[in-house]
Amino acid sequence: MTLQYNNEAVSYKITIAPGALAQAGELLCLQRKVLVVTDKGVPSQYAEAVLAQCPEGYLLVLDGGEENKSLDSVRQILAALLEHGFTRKDAVVAVGGGVVGDTAGFAASCYMRGIDWYNVPTTLLSQVDSSVGGKTGVNFQGIKNIVGAFHHPSGVIIDTRTLDTLSPRLFAEGLAEVIKMAATSDAALFRLLEDTDDLRPIMEQVISAALSIKLRVVTEDPTEHGLRAVLNFGHTIGHAIEAAAGCSTSRELPPEDFASLIPPTPDGAGPSHLSEMLAPPVVPQGTSALRGGHGRPRSPEAIPAAVSHTAADNSGVVPQAPVSVSTLGHVRGRGPQAERSGRDEPALRAKISGAEAPVGIQNGGSIYHGEAIAIGMLYMATGEAKERIEGLLKKYGLPTEDPFSVDELMEFAAHDKKRSGKTVKLVKVDQIGSFRFEEAGPEELRSIIQARKI
Numbered sequence: 001m002t003l004q005y006n007n008e009a010v011s012y013k014i015t016i017a018p019g020a021l022a023q024a025g026e027l028l029c030l031q032r033k034v035l036v037v038t039d040k041g042v043p044s045q046y047a048e049a050v051l052a053q054c055p056e057g058y059l060l061v062l063d064g065g066e067e068n069k070s071l072d073s074v075r076q077i078l079a080a081l082l083e084h085g086f087t088r089k090d091a092v093v094a095v096g097g098g099v100v101g102d103t104a105g106f107a108a109s110c111y112m113r114g115i116d117w118y119n120v121p122t123t124l125l126s127q128v129d130s131s132v133g134g135k136t137g138v139n140f141q142g143i144k145n146i147v148g149a150f151h152h153p154s155g156v157i158i159d160t161r162t163l164d165t166l167s168p169r170l171f172a173e174g175l176a177e178v179i180k181m182a183a184t185s186d187a188a189l190f191r192l193l194e195d196t197d198d199l200r201p202i203m204e205q206v207i208s209a210a211l212s213i214k215l216r217v218v219t220e221d222p223t224e225h226g227l228r229a230v231l232n233f234g235h236t237i238g239h240a241i242e243a244a245a246g247c248s249t250s251r252e253l254p255p256e257d258f259a260s261l262i263p264p265t266p267d268g269a270g271p272s273h274l275s276e277m278l279a280p281p282v283v284p285q286g287t288s289a290l291r292g293g294h295g296r297p298r299s300p301e302a303i304p305a306a307v308s309h310t311a312a313d314n315s316g317v318v319p320q321a322p323v324s325v326s327t328l329g330h331v332r333g334r335g336p337q338a339e340r341s342g343r344d345e346p347a348l349r350a351k352i353s354g355a356e357a358p359v360g361i362q363n364g365g366s367i368y369h370g371e372a373i374a375i376g377m378l379y380m381a382t383g384e385a386k387e388r389i390e391g392l393l394k395k396y397g398l399p400t401e402d403p404f405s406v407d408e409l410m411e412f413a414a415h416d417k418k419r420s421g422k423t424v425k426l427v428k429v430d431q432i433g434s435f436r437f438e439e440a441g442p443e444e445l446r447s448i449i450q451a452r453k454i
């Protein structure tokens with residue numbers, strides 16, 4: 001399946017198919033120097049598959065996780081490009097989730113004032129969201145995506161088989177994004193999600209439908225002043241939940257896409273209630289506590305004892321080498337073991353039962369961005385639409401409840417980035433497949449939150 005991104009200045013192809021990586025040599029222009037950038041949490045075979053089709057390929061393996069969406073990672077990419085004599089005619093290929101794509105795309109935008117890059121997104125979230133739109137960038141001084149550029153890829157390959165190695169929780173998080181798009185804009189896709197027992201065989205169709213919505217929205221509203229706000233369905237309360245869970249900073253952030261900073265804690269798997277995700281933070285020694293709103297807490301397993309990008313050289317670049325197991329893919333950010341580790345069950349029970357939360361719960365949490373948005377959507381839907389969204393979230397193991405009071409949510413929703421003046425621009429869904437915008441003042445917002453708390 002192929003989609004096309006077109007605007008006045010840019011046009012590129014998005015290929016979606018199981019096994020598409022094997023066609024990288026035909027789909028992308030790899031007959032030049034190519035730097036394949038991936039991270040340690042991405043199974044090595046995906047970068048290897050691209051590398052094997054590059055006559056002159058180099059590999060750079062970054063540390064993974066939101067905290068490595070940084071200028072230092074950009075520096076590593078630029079150093080590798082320079083060291084291997086890349087020119088304006090050469091290219092970068094990002095193989096990984098949104099962190100790798102945003103970082104490598106941004107490095108490509110800077111090197112020699114911009115060289116080609118290709119995006120090979122390997123998480124469901126990055127496939128249905130960050131693969132189009134051209135936003136690249138990194139976090140800086142604790143602020144998410146504050147340094148960046150619009151630099152579209154020259155091509156995108158979405159190999160649906162890469163989803164086979166994704167943890168169920170990460171898969172569900174990506175699905176929350178799909179549900180969001182379907183709820184506002186595609187009733188047929190929503191129905192498909194409801195009626196299908198096993199989505200995996202039809203992921204090509206699901207991703208294509210979700211991406212088509214995003215393509216339509218970003219093409220119609222490239223400047224993000226109108227229709228694009230529909231992509232914020234669930235964000236007002238979702239961000240408040242992240243903040244209340246201690247998954248974002250209370251610091252005033254600049255507007256536009258600067259979500260939050262999440263303290264690292266171990267993950268929990270497949271909860272249906274947000275309370276189950278909340279646990280005291282476990283901050284591995286020597287790591288920072290910065291996190292981004294789209295990012296997730298990193299498990300201790302994801303933090304290598306020593307930073308070693310590859311076995312080959314100090315720059316972390318392996319020239320044309322077959323990638324050995326020791327250089328790639330063995331420090332997984334969120335394997336099933338990582339997801340089960342370290343949860344503080346008494347603390348969780350206390351929070352669920354409404355008892356006073358043990359120290360740490362309020363300030364440390366473990367909720368993925370997509371999970372918070374999932375709950376946030378339910379505040380903004382009404383009637384049958386709400387019931388159907390709730391049904392889908394439950395079906396796919398996403399949370400539907402949060403434990404926060406109206407006051408707690410109000411406090412954090414007041415910082416919402418979509419606030420203009422004294423009102424917030426809400427996206428409401430009354431009927432699946434359609435939406436409306438509603439400007440809400442504090443009292444209206446309070447009563448919307450209250451209605452769900454009764």
Ligand SMILES: NC(=O)c1ccc[n+]([C@@H]2O[C@H](COP(=O)([O-])OP(=O)(O)OC[C@H]3O[C@@H](n4cnc5c(N)ncnc54)[C@H](O)[C@@H]3O)[C@@H](O)[C@H]2O)c1
Binds near residue numbers: 123135170
């Ligand atoms: N540019 C945009 O328009 C845009 C849009 C949405 C989100 N984003 C950004 O995307 C980032 C989040 O992306 P993400 O959710 O992909 O997170 P991520 O890149 O951190 O990936 C999540 C984890 O999954 C691992 N992983 C990746 N592919 C895998 C696979 N196939 N199998 C097993 N593990 C795999 C990664 O190593 C990582 O540990 C955020 O930084 C956010 O700001 C950008």
